[in-house]
Amino acid sequence: MGWSCNEELVRTLKFKLEPEDTESLDLLREEFRSCYNQYIKLTRDLETTDRRTLEQQEVETDLVENTRQIALETAAKAVENYFELRDVQKNASYPRQKDTPMTATLNHRDGYTVEDPSTVKISTIPYNRVKASITGRREDQIFLRKALNGQFQFGTADVLKKNGDHYLHITIRTEEVPEIQVEQDNTFIGVDINESNVMLTAAKEDGEILDTLYLDYNKLKDKRNEYFTKKKRLKKAGKWSILEKLSAKEEAATQDFCHKLTRYAVRWIKQFDNPVVVMEDLTGMTEDIEYGAKMNKRLHRLPFRKLQQFLKYKSEWSGVPVEYVDAEYTSQRCPLCGDSDNTTRRSHRFKCPNCSHQDHADRNASINIAFRAAATFETSHDTDSVVPSPKNFPSFRRVRLTAAGLSEQADPSPRTTT
Ligand SMILES: [Zn+2]
Structure with missing residues (x-):
């Protein structure tokens, strides 16, 4: 929920x-439920x-009209998610x-x-507005002030309760997505997301490789496997x-982990001149027969999309443009000779x-x-794009x-060659 894949930037305060x-x-x-x-x-x-069919049905509710519509939308989306998931996950169940x-x-x-940076009013029922004072992180307060000044638009807000306290998560939006400047000396950050790691390489147009960051999340994989086994057992036992609580816990932990990993990555990315984040275009990958069941399993078992989406939104909020490239042969291709028949x-x-x-x-x-x-953005060539050849392999x-504390831990050993 803290991210969005639309062509606008959304942030949750x-x-x-x-x-x-x-x-x-x-x-x-209670009424929303x-x-x-x-x-x-x-x-x-x-x-x-179908939204129109559902709109025509009578429901008993004291919610204000707008909130009722969101409850309808939330329910319809949950069902649609289930239908989407059902094709790849045998154990998916109807909401x-x-x-x-x-x-x-x-x-x-x-x-x-x-109302002001420290006060909100919430429409409850029946048509009653509750005033509440709000406190939050400094960063979120700054963004709230910017939204009040008209720099961002207010989106929806969630009212939730945790450990007896109520929270308000307000989304704000902007349509100003950073764009790549072709005339600049850009640094291209190639991002490869795998089963157990995220690999980022910073490279220049002329083939110079500046650095590679290897973010290892093997521990999360283990943790998710653990959850998987536990969930299977609970399902069997009915x-x-x-099971629902465990799933929610797993979801929250994964979400938290993805935030930490991508935050770390963006900090690293920002050290380079005019960085451009480049990721593989995975849209349509699930439908592509060639990738087959194995890839589908890979896509759904691990938070690939979430990592991509978080990285996209965090980069763009930092003013770093994000581009996508064709995912074909990226792991088989030899950057030195261009050979891509590497099946071994x-x-x-x-x-x-x-x-x-x-x-x-x-x-x-x-x-x-x-x-x-x-190659796509190379300025020196007008027509044919030429993929550069790497000059060095630092x-x-x-x-x-780690998954347990989700803490960052640099490898104690010094830089090692591959
Ligand atoms: Zn080669």
Whole structure:
């Protein structure tokens, strides 16, 4: 929820609420749940998520009109997500009706308003507006002030409750997405996201490789496998409510982890002159038969998309443009001789059968990704894009991100060659 894949930038600001009336907020979340549940039931009874059909149905609710519409949308989306997931995940289940008050999403103006940097008003039911003072991180307060000054637009806000306290997560938007400046001396950051690591290589148009960052998240993979086994056991035993809680916990931990990893990556990226983040275009990958079941499994089991989306949104919020390149042959191609028939890739080693060039397989992919973009934006050639040839292969360091504490931990050993 802290990110968006639209062509606009969305940021979530988190605040703790000190409402003058806590009960009303509980009631709001309770009413949102009731409304959501009715729509979940309707999608099932009518076998549709068509918004117009659902709008025509009567639901019993005290929510303000706008908030009711969001409850409908939330329910319809949950069902659509299920249909999408069902094709790749055998154990996906139809969204269940919630049995506890849920997070209520509100529209700006009708649902909530920000009165000043420390006060909000929230429309609860029945048509009652609750005033609350808000406190949050300094960074979020700065962005809230900017939004109040008109630099950003207010989006929806979530009212949620954690450990007895209410929170308001306000989204703000801007449509100013940073764009790549072709006349600049750009640094292309090729990003290769794998099962157990994210590999980033910074390269110049002329083939100079500045540095590679190896973010190792093997521990997260282990943790997710652990969750997977536990969940399978709970499913077998039919312990649905524990299963749901465990899934939510896993989701939150993954989300948190992805934030930490991408934050670390963006800090590293920003040290270079005019960085441009380059990632593989994975859209359509799930439909592509050639990638097959194995790739689908890879895409869905690990937070690939989440990492991509977080990296995109964090880069763009830092003013770093993001570009996508074709994902074909990025791991098989030899950057030195251009050979891409390398079918003998074994484990973590890339070996070119043609010119015998060797490298870490994932670093090799990140180089190809960076150079592919460099070719597209190369200024010296007007027509034919020429993929540069690397001039050097500097050694790189590995940074481990652990799942338990999700702490960053630099490898104690000095920089090592691949
Ligand atoms: Zn080669």
